[in-house]
Amino acid sequence: MFWFCRYQTNLDRCEEVPSMKIIHISDTHLVAAEEKLHGLDPGERLRQCFEDIMTHHTDADLCVLTGDLAEAGHTGAYVLLKQLMMLLPVRTFLLLGNHDHRQRFCDVFSNVPRDPHGFVQRSEVTSDGVLLFLDTNEPGTDEGVYCELRHAWLREQLAQYHDRPIYLFMHHPPFDVGLPDLDAMRLRDCEKFAQTLTGHNDIRHLFFGHVHRPINGRWRGIGFSAVHGTNHQVPLLLNKDPLNGAFAFCQEEPSYGIILIAKNMTTVHLQPFLNRQPIYYEDYK
Ligand SMILES: [Fe+2]
DSSP states (O other), rough: OOOOOOOSSSSOOOOOOOOOEEEEEEOBBBBBBBOOOOBHHHHHHHHHHHHHHHHOOOOOOOOEEESSSBSSHHHHHHHHHHHHHHHOOOOEEEEEOOOOOHHHHHHHTTTSSOOSSSSSSEEEETTTEEEHHHHHOOOTTTSSSOOHHHHHHHHHHHHTTTTTTTTESSSSSSSSOHHHHHHHHSSSSHHHHHHHHHSSSHHHHHHHSSSSSSSEEEEEEEEEEOOOOOOBBBBOOOOOOSSSSSSOOOOOOOEEEEEEEETTEEEEEEESSSSSOOOOOOOOO
C-alpha cells in the first residue's frame, strides 16, 4: 500500500494524504515479438516502461492500461503482453481499445473479469472511492461505443455506489479534445454518456487513452487526464483537416501517468521513461 512521506516545514499541514497510487499506461500497440511498428519495437518500449516503474513505483497499488493493447488485435501481441506483465510486481488491469480484438484478448487472458454480456469491464472498491473500468471497444469501428448494455451496466454501478467517489477509466474520450483525427473517432453517444454521469454527484476523475498525448482538463465539472502511448504518438495539430490526407503520427518521447488519490484530492503526474536524466542536489536557502 502506498502512503505519502512528508517532512517538517513551516507550511500549514496538508491533510490530503494520498492513500492510493495508480500507474496509468496506454496505447501499447503491441505486435508479435520481433515485429516493428512505426520503425519502433512496441514490446521493447513497454519493457522499458515496466522497468522504470519497477525502479521507481513498486509501491503502486495498481497499474491500469487503458486500451489499444495490441496494434491489430493479434494473439501473438497478447501473448507478448502476458509475458511482459510477469515482469511487473504490481496488480494490473487491462482495458480494450479500438485496435483490440475482444475474443483473442480473452483467449489469452482467460481469467480477466468480464461482465455478464462479455464486456471487459469491472469495478474495484477502494478506501477512497470506487474505480470503474468501462469497455468502449466495438468490432468494426474505430469509434468508441456506449451501447444500451454498457449504459445499463454503468447506471447500475453508479446507483450501487451512489455515496462513494467515482474514478472512471476507459479507452475513448467522450468528447472532442481538439485533435481532428481523433475527434472523428471519439466515443459515440457522448451525450447519453454525459447524462448517465449526471446521475452521480461525485465523479472525481476520468482517465482515458486513445489520444496518444498528455491532455488534462475539466469536462462538465469532471477532471480528466490522458497519457502518451508507450510506442508512437499523435502530434499536436489542432487545425488538421481530418478529411485531407493520412493520419498524423510523431515520435515524441513516451510517458506514463502516476495517479495519487486522497480523500479530497486527485493528483496526476506524468513521467517520461526513455531518457531519465540524473538527479542532483544543491542546498536551497
Ligand atoms: Fe492507440
